[in-house]
Amino acid sequence: MVNAIGPQNLNSFSEASVSVEIETEDMTLNIGPQHPSTHGVLRLVAKVDGEKVHDVKPVLGYMHRGYEKLAEVRSYPQITTLVNRIDWVAGFSNEIPFIAGAERLMEIDVPERAKYIRLILTEMARISSHFVFNGAYALEVGALTPIFYAMEDRERVLDLIESVTGGRFHPNFNRIGGVKPAAGAGPTSKKNIQDLPAGFYRDTKVAMEKVIMAADQFQNLIGGNEVFKKRTKNVGVLTPETAEAYGVSGPILRASGVKSDLRMQTDYLPYDQFDYDIPVGENGDCYDRWDVRVKEMVESAKIVLQAIDSMPSGPLQAKVPKVIKVPQGRTYVRAENPKGEMGYYIVSDGGLGPYRLKVRTASFSNVSILPIMLEGALLPDLIAIMGSLDFVLGDVDR
Amino acid sequence: MEEFFNKIKESFIEVTLEFETINIKVNSTEWIESHKKLRDEFNLKFFSWLSAIDWDNEVSVGEAPKESVSPCFEVITCLTDLANNNLVTLSTIISKSDSKIDSLVEIYAGANWHEREAYEMFGINFENHPNLEKLYLPDGYEGNPMLKSFELISREVKPWPGEVDVEGMPEESESKE
Numbered sequence: 001m002v003n004a005i006g007p008q009n010l011n012s013f014s015e016a017s018v019s020v021e022i023e024t025e026d027m028t029l030n031i032g033p034q035h036p037s038t039h040g041v042l043r044l045v046a047k048v049d050g051e052k053v054h055d056v057k058p059v060l061g062y063m064h065r066g067y068e069k070l071a072e073v074r075s076y077p078q079i080t081t082l083v084n085r086i087d088w089v090a091g092f093s094n095e096i097p098f099i100a101g102a103e104r105l106m107e108i109d110v111p112e113r114a115k116y117i118r119l120i121l122t123e124m125a126r127i128s129s130h131f132v133f134n135g136a137y138a139l140e141v142g143a144l145t146p147i148f149y150a151m152e153d154r155e156r157v158l159d160l161i162e163s164v165t166g167g168r169f170h171p172n173f174n175r176i177g178g179v180k181p182a183a184g185a186g187p188t189s190k191k192n193i194q195d196l197p198a199g200f201y202r203d204t205k206v207a208m209e210k211v212i213m214a215a216d217q218f219q220n221l222i223g224g225n226e227v228f229k230k231r232t233k234n235v236g237v238l239t240p241e242t243a244e245a246y247g248v249s250g251p252i253l254r255a256s257g258v259k260s261d262l263r264m265q266t267d268y269l270p271y272d273q274f275d276y277d278i279p280v281g282e283n284g285d286c287y288d289r290w291d292v293r294v295k296e297m298v299e300s301a302k303i304v305l306q307a308i309d310s311m312p313s314g315p316l317q318a319k320v321p322k323v324i325k326v327p328q329g330r331t332y333v334r335a336e337n338p339k340g341e342m343g344y345y346i347v348s349d350g351g352l353g354p355y356r357l358k359v360r361t362a363s364f365s366n367v368s369i370l371p372i373m374l375e376g377a378l379l380p381d382l383i384a385i386m387g388s389l390d391f392v393l394g395d396v397d398r
Numbered sequence: 399m400e401e402f403f404n405k406i407k408e409s410f411i412e413v414t415l416e417f418e419t420i421n422i423k424v425n426s427t428e429w430i431e432s433h434k435k436l437r438d439e440f441n442l443k444f445f446s447w448l449s450a451i452d453w454d455n456e457v458s459v460g461e462a463p464k465e466s467v468s469p470c471f472e473v474i475t476c477l478t479d480l481a482n483n484n485l486v487t488l489s490t491i492i493s494k495s496d497s498k499i500d501s502l503v504e505i506y507a508g509a510n511w512h513e514r515e516a517y518e519m520f521g522i523n524f525e526n527h528p529n530l531e532k533l534y535l536p537d538g539y540e541g542n543p544m545l546k547s548f549e550l551i552s553r554e555v556k557p558w559p560g561e562v563d564v565e566g567m568p569e570e571s572e573s574k575e
Contacts, residue, residue, distance in 0.1 A: 341446065
């Protein structure tokens with residue numbers, strides 16, 4: 001006999017099945033190491049109970065290159081080449097704290113102009129890093145379009161970095177005591193050194209105004225999107241207390257409402273000369289972390305525009321000995337990188353290279369928060385939360 | 399900063415101020431207490447990093463210390479205070495033969511990964527750590543790579559060319575010929 005299930009029967013049928021509790025075993029889900037949303041080769045081992053995730057275990061080390069060990073067999077000028085490759089999305093900003101640390105121990109006063117060039121390029125690195133985040137994050141939560149805009153706009157900034165340093169990702173441009181003469185800046189004989197390529201100011205102005213426009217465009221294109229809002233608002237909320245205990249820094253910390261920015265608090269570059277805001281979030285959710293970064297792009301562009309207008313003249317290099325030896329001592333210099341606090345603890349014994357170099361990277365501490373943030377999250381939110389941390393595996397594994 | 403430094407001086411014995419960083423040296427038995435004190439009384443709630451230094455006279459990589467040192471591990475933590483921007487490093491000495499120290503995970507949850515890294519790289523045992531296992535290195539890896547006695551194999555195979563200057567640019571060598 002065929003027992004038709006009509007609408008009248010369906011109700012009771014579904015009620016009956018709801019009341020039955022099915023006990024299932026947790027499934028172990030492996031994400032990565034080759035998953036597009038892991039920004040490299042991070043592997044997550046998660047226990048999945050239906051749609052809920054718990055006991056997430058990040059597995060690191062697929063990108064571990066042992067830079068701390070390699071630094072021990074290299075001289076100071078050689079290490080700048082290495083540190084470029086830690087966070088390759090913003091290679092330039094990795095050099096700054098290391099160079100500043102060596103200069104601090106050697107008691108070198110860097111010429112103002114060199115400091116300004118460093119500052120401009122650091123902010124450009126921040127902008128390009130945030131462009132990548134904007135494109136990639138939208139992609140991860142399901143919007144394909146923004147990454148094309150983001151990559152195109154980023155290219156404009158990378159072109160500028162390339163025109164000065166000769167490299168798009170690994171500039172290796174800083175020297176102890178200043179910066180090297182720019183690529184394509186004409187003759188580099190000692191008498192006639194030029195630093196910035198012709199037309200740099202003009203091109204930068206155009207590019208920075210484009211950045212401000214692009215940020216505005218992202219606010220509409222991504223931030224105004226209802227799907228994006230639904231997927232990020234009140235998802236992955238991080239309290240400032242947890243963030244502090246884990247050493248989470250940078251835009252993630254600021255999104256949780258802590259107004260902390262090393263650019264304002266320390267003096268590794270002359271940020272006190274400029275007028276800019278530090279965007280702070282309210283809820284500490286994924287949306288805020290995205291929002292803070294978009295606003296930061298605008299602030300960075302403003303800093304660059306101001307720096308271009310008030311660029312001091314003068315030499316590019318302080319007087320340094322031909323063979324660079326850093327006096328005995330130790331120092332920790334930290335800087336506000338696009339992803340958070342990056343610092344180098346240099347222990348020098350007066351030799352050609354450091355006795356020990358501890359590299360403190362932002363992403364390492366930022367990713368260590370993942371097990372806490374993903375506890376009890378829904379599976380689709382896992383990608384949204386992970387993406388909002390904006391890490392690079394080179395920065396995690398070093 | 400000055401005021402904060404004086405306040406710390408009252409609570410700890412070996413304190414120095416250098417490059418706007420307050421360096422404190424403590425006995426390894428006071429490791430936990432000192433951190434608790436710094437967190438609760440001095441408001442240093444931001445855990446920046448933990449690492450170690452291997453002090454040894456005989457090294458197989460890099461340069462040996464110029465002055466003779468007594469072989470030991472130095473464990474260092476870096477703490478900051480986000481509101482007032484105070485920067486403090488805390489260090490302690492532990493012996494190499496019995497390299498163990500109490501874990502800080504109870505006080506600063508963020509110490510977890512840093513301690514795991516120090517454990518695999520230096521072989522320091524962090525007692526009462528919730529899961530002291532390797533962080534980066536593959537299972538079954540033997541040795542502690544960051545020890546000064548650990549050889550850097552790539553250097554053994556091919557000595558570093560950096561000692562001698564790199565080859566000249568093509569035009570230069572042509573003109574010589």
